[in-house]
Every structure is written in C-alpha cells, then in structure tokens.
Amino acid sequence: MKVNGDVAALDVEPWVSLLDALRERLGVTGPKKGCDQGACGACTVLADGVRINSCLALAVQYDGQEITTIEGVDHPLQEAFVRNDGLQCGYCTSGQICSAIGMLAEHAAGMPSAAGGSGALTEDEVRERMSGNLCRCGAYNGIVDAIMEVAR
Amino acid sequence: MSIKYAEAEPATTDATKYVGRAVDRIDGPAKTTGEARFAAEYSYPDLAYAALVHATIPRGRITAIDTAAARAVRGVIDVLTHESTPAMKPPPKPSVLDLSSMVAGTSVNYLGTDEVHWNGQPIAVVVAETPETARYAASLVRPAYQELPAATDFEAEKHHAVPQKSSLISEASANKGDAPAALAAAPYAVDLTFSTPPQSHNAIEPHASTAVWDGDRLTLHEGTQNIPWTRRHLALRFGVPEKGIRILSPYVGGGFGGKGSVWAGTLLAVLAARVTGRAVRLALTRESVYHTVGGRTASTQRVALGAEADGRLTALIHTSVSRTGRTGGSGEQITAGSRHLYAAPNIHLQQNVVQLDLLANTFMRAPGESIGTFAMESAVDELAWKLGMDPIELRMRNEPERDPLGGQEFSGRRLREAYALGAERFGWHARDPRAGAMRDGKWLVGMGVATAYHPSLQMMASVTVRLEAAGTLVVRCGLHEMGMGTATVQAQIAADEMGVPLEQVRVEYGDSDLPPGPQAGGSMQTATAAAGVLAACAKLKRTLTGLARRAPGSPLRGTRPADVQARDGGLYAGGRGLTYKELLSAAGRDHVEAEVKGSTLAFMAKFLRERRKWVKAATGAHFCEVRVDPDTMEVRVSRWLGVFDAGTIINARTAASQLRGGIVMGLGMALSEHTLIDPRNGRVVNPSLSEYHLPVHADVPHIDVEWLNEPDPNMPLGLRGIGEVGITGVAAAVANAVRHATGKRVADLPITLDKLL
Ligand code: FES
Ligand code: FES
Numbered sequence: 077m078k079v080n081g082d083v084a085a086l087d088v089e090p091w092v093s094l095l096d097a098l099r100e101r102l103g104v105t106g107p108k109k110g111c112d113q114g115a116c117g118a119c120t121v122l123a124d125g126v127r128i129n130s131c132l133a134l135a136v137q138y139d140g141q142e143i144t145t146i147e148g149v150d151h152p153l154q155e156a157f158v159r160n161d162g163l164q165c166g167y168c169t170s171g172q173i174c175s176a177i178g179m180l181a182e183h184a185a186g187m188p189s190a191a192g193g194s195g196a197l198t199e200d201e202v203r204e205r206m207s208g209n210l211c212r213c214g215a216y217n218g219i220v221d222a223i224m225e226v227a228r
Numbered sequence: 229m230s231i232k233y234a235e236a237e238p239a240t241t242d243a244t245k246y247v248g249r250a251v252d253r254i255d256g257p258a259k260t261t262g263e264a265r266f267a268a269e270y271s272y273p274d275l276a277y278a279a280l281v282h283a284t285i286p287r288g289r290i291t292a293i294d295t296a297a298a299r300a301v302r303g304v305i306d307v308l309t310h311e312s313t314p315a316m317k318p319p320p321k322p323s324v325l326d327l328s329s330m331v332a333g334t335s336v337n338y339l340g341t342d343e344v345h346w347n348g349q350p351i352a353v354v355v356a357e358t359p360e361t362a363r364y365a366a367s368l369v370r371p372a373y374q375e376l377p378a379a380t381d382f383e384a385e386k387h388h389a390v391p392q393k394s395s396l397i398s399e400a401s402a403n404k405g406d407a408p409a410a411l412a413a414a415p416y417a418v419d420l421t422f423s424t425p426p427q428s429h430n431a432i433e434p435h436a437s438t439a440v441w442d443g444d445r446l447t448l449h450e451g452t453q454n455i456p457w458t459r460r461h462l463a464l465r466f467g468v469p470e471k472g473i474r475i476l477s478p479y480v481g482g483g484f485g486g487k488g489s490v491w492a493g494t495l496l497a498v499l500a501a502r503v504t505g506r507a508v509r510l511a512l513t514r515e516s517v518y519h520t521v522g523g524r525t526a527s528t529q530r531v532a533l534g535a536e537a538d539g540r541l542t543a544l545i546h547t548s549v550s551r552t553g554r555t556g557g558s559g560e561q562i563t564a565g566s567r568h569l570y571a572a573p574n575i576h577l578q579q580n581v582v583q584l585d586l587l588a589n590t591f592m593r594a595p596g597e598s599i600g601t602f603a604m605e606s607a608v609d610e611l612a613w614k615l616g617m618d619p620i621e622l623r624m625r626n627e628p629e630r631d632p633l634g635g636q637e638f639s640g641r642r643l644r645e646a647y648a649l650g651a652e653r654f655g656w657h658a659r660d661p662r663a664g665a666m667r668d669g670k671w672l673v674g675m676g677v678a679t680a681y682h683p684s685l686q687m688m689a690s691v692t693v694r695l696e697a698a699g700t701l702v703v704r705c706g707l708h709e710m711g712m713g714t715a716t717v718q719a720q721i722a723a724d725e726m727g728v729p730l731e732q733v734r735v736e737y738g739d740s741d742l743p744p745g746p747q748a749g750g751s752m753q754t755a756t757a758a759a760g761v762l763a764a765c766a767k768l769k770r771t772l773t774g775l776a777r778r779a780p781g782s783p784l785r786g787t788r789p790a791d792v793q794a795r796d797g798g799l800y801a802g803g804r805g806l807t808y809k810e811l812l813s814a815a816g817r818d819h820v821e822a823e824v825k826g827s828t829l830a831f832m833a834k835f836l837r838e839r840r841k842w843v844k845a846a847t848g849a850h851f852c853e854v855r856v857d858p859d860t861m862e863v864r865v866s867r868w869l870g871v872f873d874a875g876t877i878i879n880a881r882t883a884a885s886q887l888r889g890g891i892v893m894g895l896g897m898a899l900s901e902h903t904l905i906d907p908r909n910g911r912v913v914n915p916s917l918s919e920y921h922l923p924v925h926a927d928v929p930h931i932d933v934e935w936l937n938e939p940d941p942n943m944p945l946g947l948r949g950i951g952e953v954g955i956t957g958v959a960a961a962v963a964n965a966v967r968h969a970t971g972k973r974v975a976d977l978p979i980t981l982d983k984l985l
Contacts, residue, residue, distance in 0.1 A: 089360065091360060092358075092360060096359060096360065099268075099269070100277075100358070100359060103271055105262070105265060105266075105269035106261075106262025107262075108266070108432070108433065108481070109268075109434070109511070110432040110433065110434065110514070110917065111434075111514045111916065111917045111918075112513060112514065113514070113916055113917065113918060114918075115916060115917035115918040116432060116917050118432055145262065146260075146261065146262035147261070147262040149261075149262075154257075154260040154261060155260075157256070157260050158252050158253070158256030158257060158260055159252060161252075161253065161256075161881045161882065161884070161885045163253075163256065163259055163260065163711070164482075164710075164711025164712070164713075164882075164885055164886070164889060165431070165432070165433070165479070165480060165481050165482040165483075165709075165710050165711030166255070166258075166259030166260075166264050166479060166481070166711065167266065167431070167432045167433040167479075167481030167482060168432045169259050169260055170262050173260060191926075199930075200926075202925070203925040203926045203928070204925070204926050206925040207924040207925045207926045208924075209925070210432060210917065210922050210924060211432070212429075212430055212431055212432045212482050212484070212893075212922060213432075213482055213711045213885075213889045214885075214888055214889035214890070214891070214892030214893060214923070214928070215711075215885060215888075215889065216888075216892060216923075216925050216928040217888055217928070217930055217931055218885060219925070220925070220930075
C-alpha cells in the first residue's frame, strides 16, 4: 500500500487494523486512536480520497490502495483550523481535517445527508456531515468556521 | 568593542501589547500537521505493549488467577499478577504537609494485593510484543474470586451519607440565621429535589504511558495535568530518587481533571517496564479508562428558597449528597457557588457524602460547582415562575453587595452588567413570559438564563526567563498544555513585559526537568504561571537595567532605574536606549537569566490572608434558547450566549474557545451524558463513546461568548481562570429554557425526552 505517497511494504497479521498498522508498525502517528470502535473519528484517514475510520479497517483490506494521513495532507483547511481556532488539545484535529477533506469531496459529488441534501454547503450541512468526528474540547464552532471559510 | 545603538523609538501604546489580542495558538501548526506527538507516540527499539485485565466483581478477594493460557500465546513476554510481581511501595497517606500525597487517584496498591475494591479494578497486566497480542492474551487470564458484600447503588445508599468534613481549601457547610424557620414563614417558596448522574471526562486521547527504565532512572511519556506531583509520587512508589525521573508531557489530548491524578495505568506501565526490563507502552482502551480513571460523582440535592412577594430572598437552603469510593476520591464542593450568589439573610448549606464500593470519584471540570449550579439556578428559575417575575429581575433583586456569608468584599463582580449586556444582545425582551407560548413552526421555543460562578485561585510556580544573545526570550516552566493555549498566553505576557516581538519568545513546558509549574487544575494554571512570569520578567529587567547602566558607552549610563522601560526589543529611557542584542554584546554575555521559585508556605499564607479580605471569582450569565419537538419532545439547543466577568482576557481567541468548550461540555451534561452503573454489581455498562453520548457537531449551535474585560484588582494582570466557569450554570440554563418551552421542570439530568413526555 502507499502511505502519503511512499510505498510501504507491510507484513501484518490479518487481524491488525489499518490504524495500528499505521501507528505501531509504520510510525505514522498523525491518525489518533480515541476509541478503537468507530465512534469518535480521531483515526480518520483518506483511502483513495475517501474518508474512513482506520480503526474499523483491517490493514490487509487496503493492499494496493493509497492512504493519506494528516502527515500527507497539504490543504488550506490546516491554516484555516489555526486561524479559526478549530482545535484545542489537538487530539481530534488530524481526524477532523481528514474527515473534512473527505466530506467536501462527498458533498461536491452530490452525496446526500440527513440535513437535507446536496445543495449549497450550509453550516447545518457541515455539522451533520461532520458529526462522526467528536471533539471533547468543544472546538466545534471553530471547526465549522474553518470548513465554511475554505468551502467558500 | 564599539556597538551601534538603536535610534529612539516612539513610546509603546496599549495597541501594541499582545495581551488582550486574538493571537493564533503557537502549537496550532504542530497540531494541524500531525507533528504533535502524544504520550503513546514515542517509539523505542525494544518497545513492548501492555494491556490490563480488570476484575469483574465489585468487592472481594482473588483466590486464584490462571495465566497459563495467556502465557502460552506466542509473543507474550510476561503476565504480571499479585502472585508474580514484587509489590510497589504503598501510596502515601494524603497530607497537607506534602501536597503531592494528594495525587494518588486511589489508595489501592495495584498488583500488591489480592483484594478487589471495585468492579473493573486492574488485577493483571499482560506484556507482549504487539498490541494485538497483549489485548488478546489479556482476555485469556482467568481469575477466581471470593466475593464480599458490596455497596454499589447510590440511590439505595445515599441515605447513609454523613456530613462532609470541611478542609482548609473548601468548606462543606454554612449556617447564617435560621433558614428552616425563614423558609416556613416565607410567603413564596420552592423546595425541590435534584439528581445528577455520574459523568466521565472522555478526553479524546485515552490515558497512555510509555515507560523506559535505565537502572534507577525512568523516562515517562505521559499525558498529565500534574507533572511535579506525579514525579514525586512515582519516586516514592518505586523507591528511586526523584531527580532520576523525567516526565515528558508536551501535549495532553484533553484532561478536564481526568489526568490530574496518578491512576493505575501510569503505575502499571512503569511497573511492567521495571519487571520486564523493556520499554513498555500502556495505551488504555476506552473501556480501561472507564475502569481505572474516576469520574464525576452522582448527586442528589435539595434546594429550598423562601422569598417575599417582591422577590427578595428570605431563606436559602442547599444540601447535597455525593459519593466517594471506599479507596479514594473526595466530597465535591456542590454548594460552593451557593455561598456567594444571593443575598439571603438566612442560609443553610450542607454537603454530605457516602462511601461506595466503586472506583474513586475525581475532579471533572468544575467539580461540585457544575452540578451545584444546576440545582441552585434551576430553583431560582422556579421561584421566578412562582412569583410571576422575570428570572433576570429576580436575580438582580438578590444580587449581594458583599459576600452573603463572610461579608468580605468582592474582588470585582459585575454580574449586573453581564446580565444587562446579555439581555440586550440575546433579545431577551422578545421573550414571551408565558410557558409554551413561543413557537417557530411546530417547534416549541423556550429561553432560559442561569448564572455561572467559579472561584479564582492561584497556586505557586517556579519560572525562569532567559534572554539570549540572539534576542530570543525563553520562558521555562513545567506547565501543562491540554488545549488551553498555555504556551501562547504566557508568551504574550512575557513579550509584553520584556517588550519583544511574540515570535522571539519561546515557552518551554511539559517537562519535569523544567522549573516546576502549578498543576493544571482548579482554573489556576494561567494566573499562577502569569504571576511567575511577571515576577521573573521584573527580575530580569532589573538585572538588565543594572547591566545597561554600567555597560561601557551605554546611552543608559547614569539613568535612574525607574525611568528605564522595556520596549521595542530593548531598554529605553526617554529618547535613549539600546536593544537587548546590543546590551548583551556590550556586557559580553551570551545570556542573562532570572528565576523565581514557588513556595508552598508562601502560597498557603497568601491564600488564607486573601480569603479573609476578598471573594474572588469569575462569573457569567448564560442565555439559552431551545427548540422542543412537540411530538417527540426532543430538545435541540438553537442559540447560546455567555457573557462573562472573567477579568482581563489574555488571548481573545483561545479564551473564547475555552469558554465555549466549557459550555459544550455543559450541553452534554444537560442533555445526554450519563455513566451508567449497574446498581447490582457496580459495573459501568456503557464504557464507550458509542454508548456514552458526548455532544457532536450537530448538537452544538453557534455559541456567542462575550466578556466585560474588567481586570480583577487582586489577580496577576487582572486575569481570572476561565477553564471551568464556562460549564457552570449551563445545565440550568438549558433546563430553564425547557421549562419555558414546555412548562415542565426537569430536575433530573440528563434531560432526555422520556422525562418530558
Ligand atoms: S479511533 Fe477510530 S473511530 Fe475512534
Ligand atoms: S481539540 Fe481536543 S478533542 Fe478536539
């Protein structure tokens, strides 16, 4: 598999999650582990551009795919997060940013959401579509502001 | 040596100060690129992984523990149990003479005893070559128990509560006049019982430790809110010199009090590394966090208020029951806010506490005050309904001029202004005072207010500031950064004091090799560190001024020290002066340093002296608007405004975030958070982020925060801590808005729809 542009040859047991493979085998620690159960989004990475919870993915399933973690991201969202203070402790931040990149692509591709749909990206749309990414520090306002700023 | 002196610069104005500005957080880039590394993210060549085995009974003894199957798994290095492992030294008894003795989360000597004190207590540790192996092998450990009777049901046991003892820092009771008699005689009265459930911090970073021994020297990567006490505690427990222990904690993935004590995970990681001779990482699973790190107590509270027809309070009664664990925790200051909020002539406050066979409770963001203000501020609102009076008006009629109990002066209190400003900004006048009268389409709309209150305290810190030849100013203090913007605000303060650009200030923190900082708790860190930074900078300025007055050819020769100002990257008196670079070069120094040391004794003396004179606190007015679905009774918070009287705001950006963060956690407390404990066996039944419901993006509207920015006359730079005041009062503001929307008073958190149907 390719991680952030580099080819990574990995020999892992079939039960190793993509998240553990990244963090413990490859030393790619940008994706975080908050729950290991798909409930917090801290582990979000992009697999061929699609956002996934890497804790719920087995590494072997992603053989041959292109994985992008926060370390491989170079996106205006990163600066926007700092400017809008869309973070405090920073532990959910890698996941929020990767998730937002994937979310913007989903929205652009017309993927519907529970907030109503695929029209213009409103704050409510962002909130709905980003609700899989928890932030216990409560930086939600800043995160939404950062995403809206970049989406505009 | 000949040096060129700078031209005179115009005098600095306040507009050029960093304090007060919205400065981007210094560690923002590291956190948005993945560069910031947390405790579980340090690699060592011989790193092994640990996982915990938890007891499944609430109380008893381990009669046997079968580790054969676990040991047989390929890749398992060791299985540590009380039978196989040399015991650590027992935790010290808590004592005010050594405050670090308070840092133990519980009194249990993990793996040093066959006793089980709560359901979930760690009883074995598996160390293996991979994290998967450790977790799998941990599931194969088979303990056998002799069970003993256990008290685990708060509802059943709360009647056995006993009066909580007062401590030097916090008082557990108060009496003024005859509150019961005044209540009985009051023409208008409310008498309500409230209950609040246990809650858990749920920092998104689960507790993690990476421990590496080298002989008697230990390096520990740990997310902690209390580096110095943790270090001292580990030295005691492992019988090694304190100076050989290095704790590195540059980033903490959220704490909220949960990382303020030493819990089992830390001790067992260090123990496992000691026993196996390997570097060991113990990154707790979310479930292990629930089983080893205490949370907020459950509570039941009574608030009774008596008033005249004009709203003036005649009686104020607030009593509470909280719980501790048999092996740790302490009574929470649930009635602390009620001491200071209202000018009632008759007051009775009493906190009670009951011990249960559960994991110790611990501080969680505004321990006591957050749930205490829920009860008090809900009751005040209910009294307003009874009187047919506007709830803000009722509060203003009872706003005290001096402290209602002690008679001290307030060290600045502007709740009246906070409410006035908030009412205007929020459009309070548009509120129809009748219950259920406001609608938006099918939605029932309600508006509620509540007061926020949190005391402003200050501890002690040691701080070094160093000016380097290149002009860099280094601030060194073992501070903790869990997202408050610690380094950023101290850099702003130091930059202003020394008159250097912010980019030239570097704050070193999160390391036990630095001068010890205060713990990050009780909203004390910023003020404490600020006092240290101010004092160290003043000292540095004196030294530098001395040098400047002596340096050969210095334009400041012969000037009076009092006339010398630190600004524009140097020292200036009137139109003359020189840059720091020039000064150090003239004086032939590669750096100049100043140090201040914190002293426990001086801190205690100051604390007790000041407490007699002033009551210091951050206060605020929360305004909440909810929408309630009339069919499902689902509650959505649609608008929020908090106006705070929180002294000088150092960084408008990080301060707003911190206040919002408190409000968001308060929304969780109000509407969804509940650590469910099986009353029969004390087991946490929802130890996960899927079943413990934190607020998500969709639950949080835009939150407006404002502040009065009036300096506190008795705090460093006039600042008050703001880490906790935000959460206080939030749950009440929501409950009061729900009362307005639906006519129903929910006195039992969280406000779930079943309670409204
Ligand atoms: S760690 Fe993957 S969703 Fe929480
Ligand atoms: S910034 Fe701390 S959890 Fe989001």
